[in-house]
Amino acid sequence: MTALRLGVVADDVTGACDLAGVVTAAGLPASVLLGPPSPSDVPADGAACVVVALRSRTAPVADAVAESVAAGRWLLAHGARRLYQKYCSTFDSTPAGNIGPVADALAALVGGRSVGTPATPAVGRTVYQGHLFVDGRLLSESPLRDHPLTPMTDADLVRLLGAQTPRSVGLVRWPAAGVPAGERAEHVLLDALTDHDLDRHAAALADGDDLLGGASGLAAALARHWAAAELPAQPPAELPALPPGGGRVVLAGSCSRRTREQIDAFPGPTVRIAVDDLAADSARAVAAAVDAALAAIPAGPVLVTTSLPPDELRAVQQRHGRDHAAALAENALGAVARAVADAGVRRFLVAGGETSGAVTQALGVRQVRIGAQVAPGVPWTVSVGDRPLALLLKSGNFGPPDLFTTAWEVGP
Ligand SMILES: Nc1ncnc2c1ncn2[C@@H]1O[C@H](COP(=O)(O)OP(=O)(O)O)[C@@H](O)[C@H]1O
Numbered sequence: 001m002t003a004l005r006l007g008v009v010a011d012d013v014t015g016a017c018d019l020a021g022v023v024t025a026a027g028l029p030a031s032v033l034l035g036p037p038s039p040s041d042v043p044a045d046g047a048a049c050v051v052v053a054l055r056s057r058t059a060p061v062a063d064a065v066a067e068s069v070a071a072g073r074w075l076l077a078h079g080a081r082r083l084y085q086k087y088c089s090t091f092d093s094t095p096a097g098n099i100g101p102v103a104d105a106l107a108a109l110v111g112g113r114s115v116g117t118p119a120t121p122a123v124g125r126t127v128y129q130g131h132l133f134v135d136g137r138l139l140s141e142s143p144l145r146d147h148p149l150t151p152m153t154d155a156d157l158v159r160l161l162g163a164q165t166p167r168s169v170g171l172v173r174w175p176a177a178g179v180p181a182g183e184r185a186e187h188v189l190l191d192a193l194t195d196h197d198l199d200r201h202a203a204a205l206a207d208g209d210d211l212l213g214g215a216s217g218l219a220a221a222l223a224r225h226w227a228a229a230e231l232p233a234q235p236p237a238e239l240p241a242l243p244p245g246g247g248r249v250v251l252a253g254s255c256s257r258r259t260r261e262q263i264d265a266f267p268g269p270t271v272r273i274a275v276d277d278l279a280a281d282s283a284r285a286v287a288a289a290v291d292a293a294l295a296a297i298p299a300g301p302v303l304v305t306t307s308l309p310p311d312e313l314r315a316v317q318q319r320h321g322r323d324h325a326a327a328l329a330e331n332a333l334g335a336v337a338r339a340v341a342d343a344g345v346r347r348f349l350v351a352g353g354e355t356s357g358a359v360t361q362a363l364g365v366r367q368v369r370i371g372a373q374v375a376p377g378v379p380w381t382v383s384v385g386d387r388p389l390a391l392l393l394k395s396g397n398f399g400p401p402d403l404f405t406t407a408w409e410v411g412p
């Protein structure tokens with residue numbers, strides 16, 4: 001059995017797949033357990049990195065902390081030599097948390113402080129003087145300011161994290177690497193502009209005891225470091241092939257700008273589900289969407305979506321309440337997934353982190369193996385179990401505009 005080099009507690013499902021995809025590509029084979037783990041769960045054979053995917057990003061703080069600590073304990077009990085807190089490269093969270101409280105609790109679990117960065121240059125996230133940039137714009141001026149659940153209106157990471165924890169927050173300013181001797185802060189954030197900066201941080205941090213954290217960029221740098229320094233060369237990950245046929249379905253609940261571009265660029269049949277219709281009679285609206293999807297599936301990939309642009313989204317949220325509208329959309333896409341899977345569909349592309357959590361839960365998926373990436377942070381996966389499903393679980397802002405068409409060309 002491969003030693004478990006890195007155990008990761010991820011706050012959403014697509015973030016977990018993002019991290020697992022990039023560390024696998026860097027030579028540290030990873031698997032994802034859709035948590036919380038139960039005592040009978042065991043890490044997949046051959047995984048040097050195990051990621052527990054929680055749905056804790058927008059959960060009540062106490063639940064997020066309890067689930068994260070349980071996941072951390074499970075990873076340590078299965079031999080994880082280092083613990084990593086995966087949060088979003090755009091620091092998606094509310095002033096109440098959950099990044100800070102979870103970092104407090106996981107750092108206490110390992111008896112150290114937390115050190116990390118959301119910087120992930122491969123997808124355009126950089127941190128300079130403690131400010132987070134998305135494709136060269138401040139986070140607060142990026143499309144993330146319109147996120148349906150966690151609108152990000154401040155780019156100052158020290159202030160953002162400081163609002164979420166009573167503990168001290170420090171910053172390692174570019175071009176320093178690692179944590180300087182004498183730094184006393186209990187949470188340390190790192191500037192990083194390039195993968196080279198992350199590699200320098202990884203080399204400095206790889207052998208310590210602190211809780212590491214951030215997005216997939218620092219994890220990939222650690223994987224590169226350990227793969228070169230400690231691990232036997234790993235063959236590229238190969239997913240089991242699925243029988244051909246059965247249809248291909250895209251489920252998009254993400255309202256992020258990139259997902260909306262992908263929806264606009266999709267040339268195939270598109271089934272739109274309106275939250276107003278779900279609020280009036282959700283069973284009826286779901287049944288209509290399932291019928292329309294099943295009728296179109298023999299001709300090629302079908303898109304089923306609840307996604308809306310920011311102005312329409314705000315109006316829906318005002319009519320139905322933000323959380324209720326989100327739950328209606330997530331439950332509907334989960335129900336569509338279950339119905340079309342029961343009708344024989346085995347290949348799914350899901351856009352959106354919360355949406356992927358709802359869909360994988362509806363499909364009863366507990367663990368996925370990670371294959372090759374279609375784009376940075378966007379790997380194909382195959383579920384473990386009696387009814388293997390090919391699942392591409394995509395973060396809202398990831399992937400090229402033509403992903404909904406091209407992803408299938410390289411899928412299992
Ligand atoms: N029409 C809609 N009205 C209100 N909320 C919606 C609508 N469509 C999707 N949502 C919600 O928006 C949220 C999008 O989040 P998520 O799936 O994590 O996407 P992303 O990865 O872009 O953040 C989900 O909770 C989803 O249910």
Ligand SMILES: O=C(O)[C@@H](O)C(=O)COP(=O)(O)O
Nearest residue numbers: 014015018088089353395396
């Ligand atoms: O770090 C990232 O950007 C992603 O891994 C991620 O977590 C994105 O979140 P969603 O867009 O909600 O999937």
